[in-house]
Amino acid sequence: MQQKKGFLDLLTQNLSSMRLTVLLFLTLAVCSIMGTLLPQGTSLEELQGHYGPSLSWWIDTVGLNDLYRTGWFRTLLLLLCLNLIICTTQRLPKTLKLLQHRDEQISPEKLEKFNCHTEITTPRPLDAARTQLTEVISEAFAPLQPLQGSDAFCAVAERGRWSRLMVYIIHFSVLVILLGALLGSLFGFKGFMNLSEGEASDEVLLTMGKDPVMLPFQVRCDDFNVSFYDNGAPKEYRSDLTILDKGQEVLKQSIRVNDPLSYQGVTFYQASYGSMLKQVEIEIQDRDAGTAYKLTLPYREVVSIPGTHDEIEVMQYQENFSNFGQAAAIVLLREGEQPSGSWILVDMPEFHGNRIQNYRIKVLNIEKGHYTGLQVKRDPGVWFVYIGFIVMLMGIGMTFYTSHRKLWVWASPSKSGKNTTTVLIAGKTNKNSLAFEQEFNHLCARLQSDLNPK
Amino acid sequence: MDSSFLLSITTFAYLLCTLLYLSGVVFLYQPLLISGSVVGALTLVVQTAGLLLRWRESYQLGYGHAPLSNLYESLVFAAWAIILIYLILELRTRQRVLGVFPALFAFLAMAYASFSTQVDSKIQPLVPALKSNWLIAHVVTCFLGYAAFAISCGISILYLLRKAQGGNPHPRGILGLLPEARQLDQFNYQMIVFGFLWLSLGIITGSIWANSAWGTYWSWDPKETWSLITWLVYAALLHSRTMQGWRGSRVAWLSVIGFSCVLFTYFGVNFLLSGLHSYATK
C-alpha cells in the first residue's frame, strides 16, 4: 500500500485483468444453468399456480423466468465486452511493438539462459560453419538472418511471428457476433402469420406482444401439403407461396421445414399448420314456397338463395359442438331484418333445430382445407453474426495450430583449439513447447552430424 | 451380416480393449498395452464397417439418412470418434497408458446404446425438422469435440492421480508407467484445444442450421444453453492457463468439470430437464 491509486486506475486495472475474464466466464455459465432449470417466458400468473405467491414474486423480480433478457444478465455480457476491449487496448500496442522489434545483440551468456539450448563444437573454421549453419537452418526451419556488429557470427531465424495476432482476431470476432445480435434485436422483428389456402396477407403478429408489423408486400398461400411415412410419422410439410408486390406476382416458391423463402430481407419459415373449413355443400328447403336447392357455400362468403332476395353465409365451424359432432354456424341475411342464424348439426341431418326461419338446412358435405403457420423474421444483424462466426473459426484454428518459434545462433572460433568453431543454438516458442523441444532436438542432432563429418 | 451384428461385436471388443489396457497398466506389462492398441484399431475398423452398413440399410428401408439421427446412433458415433482421436494421439505421443479411459468411455457408450431400454436402436425415418445437410455437419463436429473432451478428462484424471503422489518424479507401482506431469499437462492442453475448435464449430453449425430452419440462430433452449455453458467452462480453462499458478491441477479439475457439462448437455438435458419442463407445464 504505497500510494493511493485513483478510482479510475483501479477500475481499468480490474477491467483488464484475466482473473475477471475467468470469473465472468464461470459466472455466465452458472447463471445460464439457472435459466435452464425453469421454463423461460412464463408469466407471473403461471408461476403462482406452481410455486405459490411469495416464491413466484422472487422468481419474477429476479427474472429467473426470463433470465437471458434481464438487465443483469445483459450487464454481465457488457462487462465481458468491456473487459475484452480494455484488455485489448492495453495489450495490442505491446504485441505490435514486440512484432516490430528486431534483435540487435545476442551474447552467449544470454543464450545459455534459455530452456532450449545446445552447444556444438565443430572442427571447421568459422566461415565454413557459418555457410553450413545458414544452409541447414534455412532449409529445415526458416531463413537464417545474420545480425551485424559483433566479431562472432550471430543470426536469428523465426517462424509464425504473425500468429501472435490471431488471439486478437478471435476476440474481435466475439465483439462482432455480439454487435450483430444487438443490431438484430434493435432493428429486426420476429413474428408469425397463419394463412389459409388461397389467402393473402401483409400482417405479421409479433411473438413479443406489441402491434402487428405491416409488410410492404403481401404473401399468398396457394397450397399446403403434408405427407407421411408408412409408419405415420410426418415426412414433409410444404407451402406454395406467392409474393405480391403492389398486386403483382413477383415471386413464387415452395417452402419446407429447413427451406425458407426470403424477400426484401424478410424470411418466411414453415413452422406449423392446421386445418380449417373451406366450403360447405347444403340442401336448402324453403318450407313456405315448397322449393329446394343445392348450394355450395364457401367459408365466409355471402351466397344468394335462388328465387329470393335472401342471402346466406357460413360464419363458423366446430369439430365437436357441445358433443353433437360437427356443426356449421350459418347466418341468413334478409333485407330490412336483423341477421338470424343457427348452428346446423352436420352429423344429425334430421335434427329439428337445423333450420333458420322458413328454411330447413341439411349439410351434404363439408370440405376442409389447411392453413399454414409461417414464422416471419427480419434480422439485419445476422450477417454480422455469420461473419463473426467465420472469423472466429479461422482465428481459433490459427491460434491453436500455429505458433511463434524463434532460433538464435551464435558461432565463434573456439578459444582452445585452432580452426575449430563453437556454435551455440537456443530456441523459444510461445506455445506447445513440448513439440518445439522435439523439433529443436531434431534440428540440433542434424546440425551435430552435419558439422562433424565422420 | 447386418450392421447390428457388427455393432454388437464392437461393444464386446471395446470391453476387451479396455481390459487389455487396464491390465497392461496394473501389471506394468508393455505387450498387454500394445495388444490393447491393436484390438482398439481393429475394432475401429469393424465399427466403421458397421456404421457404413447401417447407412446403407437406411436407404434400403427407404429412409435414406446418415447414421447420426437419434440417441443410439449418436452414442455409437461418439464411441467411434473417441477411439479414432485417441489412436491418433497415441500414434503421435507413443504413450499407450493413456488408453485406459478412452477405451472405457467408448465401451460405456456402446454398452449404454445397446443395452439401455431408454435407447431405441431401430433405424427411424427423419422428421422434417432434421432433414438437412446441416444435421451431418452439426452432429459430426459436436461429437468430435465431445470425444476430445472425453479423452482430455481421462488424461486429467491420470494427471490428478500422478500429482497426488507429490513431487516424486519416479513414482512406484501403477503410476510408474505414466508420463511426466508436464507431458500430461501438454497432452491435455492439446486435446482441449482440439475439442474447443470442434465444439465451436458444432455450436456455430447448429446455430446456422437453426437460423435456416426456423429463423433464429439462438433461442436459449436448454440444449443450446448447455452447449454454451460447456463452451464457457473450456474458455475459462484456456484463459486460466495464462494466469500464474493455474496451470496443472486446476486446469485438470476444470477439464473434469467441463466433461461433466458435456455429459449433462448430452444426457441430462434430455432426461432431466425435459422431464422438469413437462412437469412444470402440466
Ligand code: HEM
Ligand atoms: C467469449 C469471449 C472470449 C473468447 C471466445 C476468447 C478466446 C480466446 C482463445 C481461444 C484464446 C487462445 C488461448 C490459447 O492459446 O490457449 C484466448 C487468449 C487470450 N484471451 Fe481470450 N477470449 C475471450 C474473452 C477474453 C477476454 C474478455 C479477455 C480479457 C482480458 C481475454 C484475454 C485473452 C488474452 C490476454 C489471451 C492471450 C493469452 C496468451 O497470451 O496466450 N479474452 N482467448
